[in-house]
Amino acid sequence: MQHAIADRPGPRGHLYYRHTLPVRIMHWTNVVALTILLMSGLQIFNAHPRLYWGKSSYTGAPPVLEIGMKGGDGADWAGVTRILGHEFVTTGVLGLSRFPSGEPSARGFPWWATIPDNPWLSLARSWHFFFAWVLLVNGVAYVAHSTASRHFARDLVPDRGDWRSLGQSIRDHLRFRHPVGEAAKRYNVLQKLAYLVVIFGLLPLIVLMGIAMSPWMNSALPGWVDVVGGRQSARTIHFIVAWLLVAFVLVHVFEVVVSGLWNHLRSMITGRYRISTEESHERPNA
């Protein structure tokens, strides 16, 4: 977010210069990189659709998560997902799904969720590691830029007023009420906390857990992976954090849609966000 250096009056309020060019570029780079990382990651997961806790996969304990099939001869096959000993039938999506041609396929995640769509581990790894570098370089650039430009200090670190408004902000979110007018120029406290958790929690953690799976990087400081329980635990955490990021994106996109999809989309493309001049509880772009 920027100061209102380019405020311009408009028919239904004024345009406020919200996102700087570097932030906009880095935002959309993240959209591309995270989408490809998720889908190529699911293809890699499909090569061995089981997750474990510990240093190795074969400790005598069953997997904490397993996607597979059950059934006998004939047509009674089912895709099943077992989580901590609980079994769910997930035919059609997990374990057993169909290609667009209708051909059944025994696989963890279905074709439409993976890159490449067919089982192809080596190429999924190429996609994954290339975009892992894109994400990492983009993330480092973002942190450097946001520190230097004081984007963090000015826009993301909650101040005392934010903490006091925490309860009110939770109530507002639950009623889908969003700030308008001057208040819409600032991120609300829940928004700030969500962004900070993603930027300084989930993203560094998923990168670190990816590195923890590298046998070569294990040798940088032998035993460091035991801090999280071992390599297979790291793989499990990597998977869980990926879905936490998906959950963040779903909430993020939901909030964007209910608080003015086109206004937010424009502000992340051109930088300009429309502030409605009349104080009302209407949605800005309804």
Added chain:
Amino acid sequence: MNDRTPDARRRFLQRAAAAAGTLLVAGCERLSHSEWFTKVLSAGETASAAVAHAVTSRASMAQEFTEADRSPTFRSNGTAEPNNDAYQALAVNAFADYRLEVGGLVAQPARFSLTELRALPSRTQITRHDCVEGWSAIAKWKGARLAALLEAVRPKPEARFVVFHCADPMTEEGADFYYESIDLEDAFHPQTILAYEMNDAPLPIANGAPIRLRVERQLGYKHAKYVLRIELVESFAKIAGGKGGYWEDRGYQWFAGI
């Protein structure tokens, strides 16, 4: 936007999302099959290898584990029983007639029997085997240090890679023998051994008898099983598919440290 009804807008958004999804999947498929794009993607491997080498020392040691960490059973992956008559004849005789041939760019080509390999300086280590598929298993390995074997045959200065030719054909017709290659940094690494024992017993056939490579900082497919011949080369471009290994020829990364 305001002249649209909410229904029209919802339909538009649904179609846009479906179109974007279809474009994404179809676009990625086209790119996956294009040569130039897979070359672009391989920059990721180059970057990973460069950074992995930059942040570790030449002899950075893979983690070693305790007896209690060992997996109850050590999984066999890939070939479990080589479809090769000459190999099977050696196996019948408990590999008494096995000779490991070491040649290529060396001053003194040699052949080693299992007894001679056992007489070389050895190392015992409990390490984790990480498969490219995602699973890990821990076992205890004992084997001849590859560095000691190489010192015996004296690599020529132009030698850059060590190639391992294996006894297991990868097709049912008995063609496409497994092979792998590593650089001299890995070859002279203290934990790089030609293992002849697993978990205090002679290496089982399912796990690569009579010897398999252990190159502990890399993924499982680098750990060639059923090694028959070791060749020192300046380049592996002329061997099989030219990418330095059976799986590398099929798109897998030569640097398997990640």
